[in-house]
Amino acid sequence: MKKRWIVFGSTLLALAADTVAANPVTMADVLAASKSSDWRALDPQRTLYMDLPAGRVIIELAPEFAPRHVANVLALVRAHYFDGLAIIRSQDNYVVQWGDPDSKREIPGTAKKTLQAEFGRPAKGVALTRLPDADTFAPQVGFVDGFAAARDPQMAWLTHCYGAVGAGRDNEADSGGGTELYVVIGHSPRHLDRNVTLLGRVIKGMDLLSTLRRGTGALGFYEKPEERTPIQSVRLLADVPQAERTPLEILRTDTPTFTALVEARRNRSEEWFKYKAGHIDVCNVPIPTRTPP
Amino acid sequence: MKKRWIVFGSTLLALAADTVAANPVTMADVLAASKSSDWRALDPQRTLYMDLPAGRVIIELAPEFAPRHVANVLALVRAHYFDGLAIIRSQDNYVVQWGDPDSKREIPGTAKKTLQAEFGRPAKGVALTRLPDADTFAPQVGFVDGFAAARDPQMAWLTHCYGAVGAGRDNEADSGGGTELYVVIGHSPRHLDRNVTLLGRVIKGMDLLSTLRRGTGALGFYEKPEERTPIQSVRLLADVPQAERTPLEILRTDTPTFTALVEARRNRSEEWFKYKAGHIDVCNVPIPTRTPP
Secondary structure: OOEEEEEEOOEEEEEEHHHHHHOOOOHHHHHHOOOHHHEEEOOOOOEEEEEEOOEEEEEEEOOOOOHHHHHHHHHHHHOOOOOOOEEEEEOOOOEEEEEOOOOOOOOOOOOOOOOOOOOOEEOOOOOOEEEOOOOOOOOEEEEEOOEEEEEOOOEEEEOOOOOEEEEOOOOOHHHOOOOOEEEEOOOOOHHHOOOOEEEEEEEEOHHHHHOOOOOOOHHHEOOOHHHOEEOOEEEEHHHOOHHHOOOOEEEOOOOHHHHHHHHHHHOOOOOOOOOOOOOOOHHHOOOOEEOOO | OOEEEEEEOOEEEEEEHHHHHHOOOOHHHHHHOOOHHHEEEOOOOOEEEEEEOOEEEEEEEOOOOOHHHHHHHHHHHHOOOOOOOEEEEEOOOOEEEEEOOOOOOOOOOOOOOOOOOOOOEEOOOOOOEEOOOOOOOOOEEEEEOOEEEEEOOOEEEEOOOOOEEEEOOOOOHHHOOOOOEEEEOOOOOHHHOOOOEEEEEEEEOHHHHHOOOOOOOHHHEOOOHHHOEEOOEEEEHHHOOHHHOOOOEEEOOOOHHHHHHHHHHHOOOOOOOOOOOOOOOHHHOOOOEEOOO
16 A cells, blocks of 8 residues: 655654545644644734724734834834824735824834834844745745744845735835834735845734725825725734733744644645645745634 | 946947946836837737726736637626626635626536636747746746746646636536636735636736625635625627727737846846845736826
């Protein structure tokens, strides 16, 4: 009987070919077999809730890659800088952006308007769960604590995948700071990598941003104030009363379970698939979240 | 004085470095310098208008890659099969799909419900304007008459880039036929390549599809009929009265101008960019359209 070896969680399984056919190892199987230690809670000190009229967007920040920008965004958030501002731009297959439409709101004394850019960081010290797959843009790609990232021998940087959140800037490299933020809503614009500071990722509520009516102005900016979506508030999870929190865990990306998940996506064994891709794009690996059991 | 050589249109230009800095060759420059022969009209025999309440979606079909499916979709369209049907699925970062929500509409006698799959075609005879860039999924990628495509020594196939239109199917490979169509609205799901028949591409009106409220059912299907978007009509351009046509031309992808455009996107020279990517993803090359001058 023909056998196939499959890495599943931390276990190497020998399965008869007919068993595999009957019981393909899918992402759903991997998640169903996951242990509680495969999941982690969201860190209250680096998770943001952005509440919109239509619902909640949850953003995880990446201080390991953008410490200055993350600290600044936290200062802005704690001073309620974003509350009452708006989503001002929605450009199809590109980004949605929010901030102060009138550039009138005062920057709180605890924060800064602009910062030195953080387009990348030294590669040394970055624990990349590497994908073996070729990437068009970088020598190595993979995941660092849930964030899609890339590295070369010198530098490491976050990649512009769907849901990545960055600090909008003007032409000068150091002209951003986090007062205006954008999120990728289309095919990954990887040419933005190392050109702008990425500081986090939307982990829940992307559909609230990706479905916003596109702006008709240049670069997808809204031309009329009434087209903008108001931001009710942006809060740090640590400051949100327990009763208002969204119960959520995220899959760790440094575990054998995650490796099994990637393989289940690289070579899809669901019956629908007739051809196994044999490869996976760093921007197409889902990072599952769940309501804690 | 330092000089840089730049391919621009069909001309190799020697520019002083300071001229380049002052006059970077951007996509806008390439398009501004394009000749009328760099553009082509849409073929009335393989262009569809899908009119929705919010506006018009224009789809170009790819008979070179999916002749059976294209012929079948044309037969369905000419029998008004899609008129009054609906958009039934919107799954974030994946696809929007349309067809008969109730599976009740009769297939016209000139068309078929299912067809032999067309996941790829022989590579021989395909005029691929190849990209030199590495691709995660295929040995070679590039463009064929405006369509992003890939090939290996044996086969060629269309790639699942943003805007690609395919024929939904059930688990059996030959269970699709074009009565249900989907379009990619997120990061390219290239693992679908060679698993499903791609037959065309949305060239205008993507935002009307990408911004549709996501369905809350499994796979993004709408749970309530009233959440669906009605399709007013799908017509072949050849059947549309002149007065109702949208004037539109599309850039040819087999010209030196297109090659210059790709280079202008591979290494962005706009002042905003600080780091040139040096590479481009086949799914991130824009194929410009314009109102004929």
